[in-house]
Amino acid sequence: MTLRKYLVLLAIVAFGSIGDTFLARGMRDVGAIDVHHIVHVLSALANPWIIFGTLCLLGFMSSYMTALSFADLTYVLPATALGYVVMALLSRFWLQEHVSLQRWAGIALITAGVGLVAGGPSRTEHPPAPAKAVETLQERR
């Protein structure tokens, strides 16, 4: 794993958490959607918070696709769960909110999970298919 790859994982964390927060803020403006008129959810797309949230999620999507091109899904998902920890730490030290013991326990568990997965290999190596293996051998010769 190079610095560039860690930066891609960091971009997933940042875009994902900011995008989700913007969407939640926007849906508060839009209000509850009637289950019989479910297409009204499309009207939410005109809300500025939803537009910014969606743009952030597009950034999330491109960095997520880049990460999946060099690492396994079961590596990328836990590794990017640090976003929850960042949000809790920001609320404690920036917004001066009270963080309960239960939350600190949650932060410790997520950090342990991220540490565990980050210590292992990022990619499962699959053996090449027979035809491809011959090609690879020929290339080596």
Next chain:
Amino acid sequence: MRNLYIWFCIFSTVCASTAGDVLIALAMRRIGDLGQLQRKHGLLAVLARVVSSGALFGGIFFMGMAYFSNLVGLSWADLSLLGPASAALTFVANAIAAKLFLHENVDRRRWFATIFVCCGVLLLTSS
């Protein structure tokens, strides 16, 4: 009844998100490391390979479904319920799907990491 709708939204978000994640991961594995490809063949070649992947568009379609299901859920419930419930369930569903469909090596270390993160998210956001 409202709770039923909320849990239906969480369930459909988890299913669509897992299907999307698996299809996108499959597509990106077939395409290869984007950074290396860009250095070797240039940005246009990378874009052409990405755009011609059917699995990727399938994945984006399911991600879109998860997005709208999440939006409808957010109109009925708070992010503090919807976020952790769908995130925690998606972690577990993805680990199972990655092992079954992508044949990833989900060893003991990755299972523990998934369970730790899942429990951590629940603890962090349910307080």
